[in-house]
Amino acid sequence: MKKISLLFFIIFLFGCEDVIQVDVESSKPQIVIEARISNSLNNNFVKITETTNYFNPNTYKVISGAEVKIKENNKAEYLLEETSAGIYQSHQLVAVPQNQYSITVNVKGKKYAAESYVPSTINIDSITYQIKKRPFKKEKFLELHVYFQDNKNQKDFARFVIYKNGERIKKIFLYDDRLTNGNYINYFFFNFDKETFKLGDKIFVEMQSIDEQTYKYFKTLRNATSQKVRGPVGAAAPANPTTNWNNNALGYFSAFTVSTGSVILSKK
Numbered sequence: 515m516k517k518i519s520l521l522f523f524i525i526f527l528f529g530c531e532d533v534i535q536v537d538v539e540s541s542k543p544q545i546v547i548e549a550r551i552s553n554s555l556n557n558n559f560v561k562i563t564e565t566t567n568y569f570n571p572n573t574y575k576v577i578s579g580a581e582v583k584i585k586e587n588n589k590a591e592y593l594l595e596e597t598s599a600g601i602y603q604s605h606q607l608v609a610v611p612q613n614q615y616s617i618t619v620n621v622k623g624k625k626y627a628a629e630s631y632v633p634s635t636i637n638i639d640s641i642t643y644q645i646k647k648r649p650f651k652k653e654k655f656l657e658l659h660v661y662f663q664d665n666k667n668q669k670d671f672a673r674f675v676i677y678k679n680g681e682r683i684k685k686i687f688l689y690d691d692r693l694t695n696g697n698y699i700n701y702f703f704f705n706f707d708k709e710t711f712k713l714g715d716k717i718f719v720e721m722q723s724i725d726e727q728t729y730k731y732f733k734t735l736r737n738a739t740s741q742k743v744r745g746p747v748g749a750a751a752p753a754n755p756t757t758n759w760n761n762n763a764l765g766y767f768s769a770f771t772v773s774t775g776s777v778i779l780s781k782k
Contacts, residue, residue: 546574547626547759549617549767551584551609552722553635557772560594560602562621576600580621587613611635611723615769628758628767631725636672638662638721638775645781646704656711659702660719660775666696671729673770676703677718683709686736690729711779718776727758728768 549560560582565574582594582602594602609615609632619626639661645654664670674687689701711717735755757766 545577545621545624545626545763547619547628547763547765547767549619549628549765551604551607551615551769553609553611553771555605555608558603558607560617560619562600562602562619577621580619582620583618585616586610588616609769609771611771613769615767617767619763624761626759626761626763628760628763630728630758630767630769632769632771633668633670633723633725634665635771635773636662636665636670636721636723637773638719641717641719641775641777643717643777643779645779655704656706656779657702657704658717658719658777659700660721661698661700662721662773663698664691664694664696669726670695671724671726673722673724673728673732674701674703675720675722677720678709678711679716680718686732686739688729688732688736713779713781715779716776717779719774721773721775722768722770723773724768724770727756728766728770730756731758731766731768 543564546563546565547560551558562577562580562582563574564577576599578596578599580596580602584592584594584604584607586592586607592604592607594604597603611632611634614629614631616629617627641661642659644657644659646657647654658676660674670689670691672689674689676683676685676687683706685706687703689699691697732755734753738753738755754764755766757764759765759767
């Protein structure tokens with residue numbers, strides 16, 4: 515089977531997991547809902563905040579007392595419990611491939627809704643790496659390779675979350691199969707900015723099989739943070755990342771499955 519190598523350009527992302535700090539079009543207080551369910555209970559939560567400066571940790575506040583419900587295939591309904599301030603979870607709900615999920619959030623007298631579809635899982639086959647030298651420079655860099663089989667009969671979208679020794683590398687890593695449908699993929703990452711690596715480091719990769727709406731959210735988020743970092747003085751503020759929420763809520767709702775793999779750096 516034909517093998518494809520993809521060169522992946524990555525953009526710096528500020529903050530912790532899924533916390534965004536970008537300028538947006540509106541400074542009015544807005545509800546921000548980060549909602550995600552997967553085939554692993556450890557990945558499932560809904561976080562509700564309100565902010566006047568999109569996901570700025572200096573201004574947001576958590577929203578308690580909301581009613582959060584998720585429906586599976588418009589049948590089984592789950593009422594999420596507020597497990598800590600602004601965090602809502604279910605200990606029974608896990609995402610199933612090819613199922614459709616809808617979510618409603620009632621907060622402060624307003625109702626917000628979104629939907630997400632779980633595509634077939636893309637499974638990581640193996641992970642390898644190379645330590646390379648930069649041209650005309652002494653320092654070396656890590657080139658990480660993730661191998662997987664793209665699903666032939668569907669559009670595939672994926673988000674990679676990469677950890678070094680248990681700590682997430684703060685970047686947005688995305689894949690879509692527009693030019694590689696059905697191929698065996700060698701997807702490699704090489705630019706980790708100022709991240710340093712040494713022998714013994716454990717690299718853990720979480721590959722999330724996501725739907726197109728989730729892909730668009732993270733792609734537009736990546737563009738927004740890139741514009742904030744590189745934009746010239748006087749440039750227009752970046753647009754809000756594309757969301758699947760209605761009623762002017764910010765954030766995203768994603769139902770996805772996860773495949774994982776790891777490698778320990780053992781050679782120079």
